[in-house]
Amino acid sequence: MTQDAARALRAFVAEREWAQFHSAENLAKSISIEAGELLQCFQWGSEADPDEVAAELADVLTYCLLLADRLEMDVEQIVLDKLAVTATKYPVEKSRGRSDRYTEL
Amino acid sequence: MTQDAARALRAFVAEREWAQFHSAENLAKSISIEAGELLQCFQWGSEADPDEVAAELADVLTYCLLLADRLEMDVEQIVLDKLAVTATKYPVEKSRGRSDRYTEL
Amino acid sequence: MTQDAARALRAFVAEREWAQFHSAENLAKSISIEAGELLQCFQWGSEADPDEVAAELADVLTYCLLLADRLEMDVEQIVLDKLAVTATKYPVEKSRGRSDRYTEL
């Protein structure tokens, strides 16, 4: 994320004095809760209202940013770090065009 | 996100020809699955290994970025747009220091 | 559930002295975590290995039974009670053959 969203979220939380509720555990619960609401857009099929998806995806991202902020993690960095790990588990030649887990490649 | 992570993810997916598996519905399922793995870091208590949390949070973020990319949404923008909506539901004076839902403020 | 499974679970937990970890909150987290593992069987498509589905569904049910036990709720009764509520929200004539939420019927 650019710092804009993170900064806006920090200000939003600060003026409401909500940091007291944002333990890492509560934020992890919140990410699961919002992920369920996002999934609800697809509960009975593959088609979903783009506006609803955007609003629910935003909620998941918001709690992810708050958790990263709480744990002083750089979202950009952890995504790139994990991608490097995943790349070693899924070599291009073995995983191309396959959705199998690396344990079954 | 800055475009670096999004660009790296796009290249990672492209060389593995995985876009075919990344329907919006499958990505929404993946976000819930990874959110559950993140929550597992806190299953029995509030303390968690920061490295494990970073790795699981990265997985949630990765699928969020892929879903935004799939639906051509700007993650920065949808987070800020949703924040504006939430701000109207949770006026500072009514929500300060309270974790109640806006329906109970 | 017949009391067999509930009784077997109680004995299993008791001899391991695990009740101390089974707060209602921890069990609710565990249900979400296991629900994510069940969903993983269907991450990339609608086909899944029945044995894997049975094992993951069993984990979700196990934590549901432990939570009901913890809160002294009769699973049979709460399911029937909720069904009565749902029946009033989804009258047969309005909901037949439709997957819409009751708010949109």
Next chain:
Amino acid sequence: MTQDAARALRAFVAEREWAQFHSAENLAKSISIEAGELLQCFQWGSEADPDEVAAELADVLTYCLLLADRLEMDVEQIVLDKLAVTATKYPVEKSRGRSDRYTEL
């Protein structure tokens, strides 16, 4: 479950012609969605309204029963079968009073 709840659910679904929406995949998504709503009762703390917990737990159980029914699985049996597997992973003497995963015992 005794057959009462399963039978009541079957009748409820049949008169609404909802079986067409109840693919195993859609029911697995539904279990995750409802597990998130149950977790929401504990989003900001360990205390929750018992009536809300009962209603949300009932929803998780309902979709679990529908999935078991769909796949012709006996919920009682799969819970007991899984318990036998878990018992071998968590021998009493090694796991007593510990919440560690079997891989760390």
